[in-house]
Amino acid sequence: MRIFRNSTAEYLLLISTAYGQLPYRVLTFLPLPYENVKDAFQKLCRAGYLEIVKAPGHKSFFITDAGYAAYCEAIRKSTKPQYWDEIPNKPEFTRNAQKAIRLSRINEAQMFFFFLGQTSYQTSLEIKREMEKKDARSSDSLKYSRFVGKIKRGKQVSLIYHFGNGNQRLNSNGECNASVWLREEDTIPCEKIILTETEKGLVDILEYSLWALNKSSDALRHMQLNYYISYDDNAVLLPLSRDAGYFAQAFGREDWPQMVRYLEDGARPADGIFLSTLDGRWMDVLVYLSKEHDPDVSVHLTIWDFQLPILTELHRRGLLPEGVPCDGYHISDYCNGIQPDLV
Template sequence: MRVFRNSAAWILLQTSVIFGQLPYHALKLVISNYELMQDAFQKLCRAGYLEVVKAPGHKSFFATDAGFKTYCRMLHKEGRTPIRKKPAGTRNIQKAIRLSRINEARMFFAFLGHASYQTSLEIKREMEKKDARSSDSLKYSRFVGKIKRGKQVSLIYHFGNGNQRLNPNGESNASVWLREEDTIPCEKFILTETEKGLVDILEYSLWVRSKRSDALRHMQLNYYISYDDNAVLLPLTIGAGYFAQAFGRKDWPQMVRYLEDGARPADGIFLSTLDGRWMDVLVYLSKEHDPDVSVQLTIWDFQLPILTELHRRGLLPEGIPCDGYHISDYCNGIQPDLV
């Protein structure tokens, strides 16, 4: 198979070599034209340049030795220096799921220019240098990386297709070990492949809110939103990428407050997810409200599919007025307009 410069196949081959094993879903972040991306991916697989790992609910891929050689040959022709070593790939399903999610999160933040991003594998190696046993705290965690903004640290978790059962001890140990003396704990980011995965978390969180704490005491719980862990929820989409990019800006908190102040009505209930968190909406949905009291919801444009899915499942009443802002406007230095 001939791989041409600037072709979709060349873009996909470079991506697989640079970032390592990735879930198939990650290709949508690389090439927006799905048919073009799918055709290029199938050609690379038939040529033996990519190998696919499949299991129920999982599909990932990594560059083969032949694919790596083609990548090196192409770069040499362009007078560029390829990376020295082909990134590891695995056929073990559990390891493939974990590795591909770590790499997808790295790719997501790398495309946004987050130079401060560290993967959990890099952090694990640092921890092992200080204490051989310290990295055991990450063994059962869904933690995939962290970003810094000044002295604030945000931990990144990747939940794949949606809600997952967590090991509470593993998560607690990871949080303790990942706190640095000179940093301030900040928002936790929860990534899922699709908006549906986020709605799964929101629906499960509503169910948990309807139960007494003593009724949940002896249950193994999936992840749910709480006041103590009011995480930022992001689907792995280009639109959500703009949010992650904007989050890193110094004036981000002021911009969110400015937009919320402009959208807040004089009377009634005001709900906003402009900061990426959904606790206010969860609290509203978990209680009965007077139908005569007005409700106003303000969101970003990339969150619209989440509302659509909430409506489809009957979790969000129809007819709630909603203002949506274009997150890309803010990243491009433009005052965000209404959708």
């Protein structure tokens, strides 16, 4: 198969070389017509340049030796010799289904934040290698954790977790190792970020957190629990989508906290209950849902446009009452330097 310059096939080989093994759904991240991308992907697979790993609920792909050689040859034909040394080494891959799930999630998170979010990102594999230089055993549990990387905003650092298609249990040793690594850095911890493949996965977390919110700490102490949002750990929840990528861009900006406060102050009513998820966190909504309220007291909810499907799923499950007034802002406006407008 011939790889033409600036073709969709060349672009797919570039992405596969730059990020390594990836889940099939990241093809929707690309700024190209999906039908064209799907057609080029199938041709590359038939040519033996890409290979697929399948398991129940999982489909990932990686670039083969033949695909990497074809990509390098295409780059050498289309660029000057001084740029040949900039071609990345062939990335690691695995045909083992369970390892493929873990590896592709790490790479998907990197692509989400670096490619869509355009923000500084370091993967958990890179962090693990740093830890191994100091103490080989200190990083052992990271491979069992859902921890996939970190982003920085100034000196503030957020740890990133990928939960796949629903709520999951965090590995306590992996959590401990990640926390120890964070304390050794010259950084300030800020919000943890939880990624899921779909909005339904986020609602799984919210529904489970709502159940846990009504339990005492003593009642939860001896139970093995999936992840739930608490007052102490009010994480940011994000679906892995192109629209949510704008949030990742905005979240990494120095003026992000000030912008959120500005928008909330403008949307806050003079009286009644005000709820906002503009910072990506849902604790205010969970607390509201956990209590009975006077129906005569007005409620006002402010969200981003990419969070609307989350509200739809909350309504479908009967967790959020009908008729709650809602304002939605376009997150893409903020990333493009425009005052965010209402949906």
